[in-house]
């Protein structure tokens with residue numbers, strides 16, 4: 001099998017014992033399975049929950065805290081212990097690991113996004129296993145990724161992973177929560193995640209997890225849109241991850257055969273950038289940028305709004321509303337001047353306002 005780049009997401013439910021505390025034996029088994037992937041020469045990035053589980057009893061909670069500040073304090077106490085446990089176990093397999101704590105804001109800011117990307121690439125280059133978790137101390141509800149499912153999907157896009165493996169305490173996606181309906185039917189293979197499936201999915205997960213199957217489906221949809229195949233399921237023993245990438249895993253495989261990977265620049269524009277203006281295009285320009293892979297020229301612009309400058313991201317509107325987002329190569333002032341000169345200066349009209357490599361379609 002050719003070398004694969006795999007993001008493995010391990011949820012709290014796959015790392016804990018019956019009291020919700022970190023279970024070192026489970027952690028050791030995941031590490032063994034990752035070591036096997038590395039032995040087979042695959043690249044692995046680990047997104048691991050478990051900080052709250054590793055920390056709460058250490059700081060005097062009788063059970064997993066339910067308040068945000070309680071979880072944050074437990075995570076602050078537990079993250080070090082979690083990483084220490086991973087480092088020790090990886091060292092037994094002669095592997096090195098590194099910790100990255102990320103927040104949603106890190107992805108919104110282009111500079112920080114690039115830094116995260118560069119760090120990940122350098123670690124992979126040096127054969128170090130990145131271990132990523134949300135930065136729970138500074139993440140408040142509006143700023144978080146929701147949970148590590150979405151974080152793992154976004155990371156899988158950034159690193160252009162071949163596959164995102166979401167390990168959890170259940171062997172895949174069912175048409176209903178099988179813990180509530182024992183007759184629920186399991187999906188073995190899917191080629192898309194529909195809005196309907198997400199709407200029907202249950203947010204209630206295990207006692208230690210966040211988001212249940214709903215957040216996994218939202219994450220899977222995101223990963224698929226970024227050209228990454230997804231596996232949701234479980235497994236036993238040190239071979240479980242190699243079995244999953246060979247196609248014999250215990251879970252649900254979701255693959256979008258038509259979707260190729262998209263550049264990190266385009267991912268940032270599509271998913272994280274905050275638009276600072278709007279550009280309205282005419283019918284010809286809409287056709288050209290949507291269907292002919294062309295760049296947007298000033299000649300096709302009817303109107304601009306907002307005080308954007310070169311390098312900013314704007315929303316692009318066509319006949320029926322929003323059609324995409326793009327990074328402009330000139331300011332609103334320059335575009336407006338060009339529009340005013342439309343009849344007298346034909347050269348201006350050929351200026352490129354959004355290069356096709358900096359444009360993403362949202363329809």
Ligand SMILES: Nc1ncnc2c1ncn2[C@@H]1O[C@H](COP(=O)(O)OP(=O)(O)O)[C@@H](O)[C@H]1O
Pocket residue numbers: 010011012013014167168169170172173174175176177178179201202203204205206207208209210211212213214
């Ligand atoms: N349609 C479904 N198919 C499978 N599992 C489901 C479904 N709906 C809800 N679940 C629940 O989702 C749980 C896994 O989610 P969660 O506890 O958040 O996991 P993790 O900690 O691994 O992120 C399962 O234990 C199961 O009870």
Ligand SMILES: N[C@@H](CCC(=O)OP(=O)(O)O)C(=O)O
Pocket residue numbers: 010011012013048049050051052053075133134136147148149208209210211212
């Ligand atoms: N970031 C937190 C947990 C987030 C969470 O519960 O995620 P998950 O178990 O993947 O649904 C932690 O490390 O404990």
